Amino acid sequence: MKKLLLCLFLLLLAAPVGADGGELVWKEFEAKWMKAFTPGSVTVQDQGQVKICTLEEGVTATFFLNTDDMVERAVVANTAASSARYFEGIAQTIKVLVGQNPQAEAVSAAFATVQPATLWRAVGNFCFERTQDSDAGWFFYASRSEQCPTEVR
Numbered sequence: 001m002k003k004l005l006l007c008l009f010l011l012l013l014a015a016p017v018g019a020d021g022g023e024l025v026w027k028e029f030e031a032k033w034m035k036a037f038t039p040g041s042v043t044v045q046d047q048g049q050v051k052i053c054t055l056e057e058g059v060t061a062t063f064f065l066n067t068d069d070m071v072e073r074a075v076v077a078n079t080a081a082s083s084a085r086y087f088e089g090i091a092q093t094i095k096v097l098v099g100q101n102p103q104a105e106a107v108s109a110a111f112a113t114v115q116p117a118t119l120w121r122a123v124g125n126f127c128f129e130r131t132q133d134s135d136a137g138w139f140f141y142a143s144r145s146e147q148c149p150t151e152v153r
Contacts, residue, residue, distance in 0.1 A: 036092040055085040079137035090140045098123045108151040123147035
C-alpha cells in the first residue's frame with residue numbers, strides 16, 4: 001500500500017503543470033491575471049504581440065506573445081524604491097502561468113521577498129528568474145523554456 005501511495009504521489013509531481021494558464025490565449029490569460037487587481041487600477045498598453053501592464057508608477061508587467069497569442073515570456077519590472085504591487089505582479093504571473101498547485105505556491109513564496117537578490121526556479125515548462133540591477137531596479141522574468149536559468153547566472 002505504501003508503494004502504491006508513493007507511486008501516485010510521484011506521478012502527481014511529474015504531471016505537467018503548465019496546462020492551466022500556460023496554454024491560455026492572451027484574452028483568457030489577461031482576464032485571469034487581472035483578477036488579482038482592483039478594476040481600473042491597471043492600465044494595458046497593447047502593442048500587438050507585446051502587452052504592457054502598468055501596475056503603478058515604476059512597476060510594469062510586460063507580456064510577450066507567440067504567434068498563437070499565448071504568453072511566451074513576461075517581465076515584471078520595479079524601478080520604484082519598493083513596491084508591494086511588484087510582488088503582486090510576480091505572484092499573479094506565476095499563478096496564471098502554471099496554475100494553483102503546491103509547486104507554484106512554493107515558487108511564488110520564494111519570490112515574495114528580495115532575498116536573495118538573484119533567484120531562479122523552474123516549474124513545468126516555465127523558468128522564473130529575478131535579479132537586481134543597481135541602476136535600474138528589480139526585474140522578474142518568466143519564460144517558456146526547457147533550460148533554466150536563461151536571464152540570470
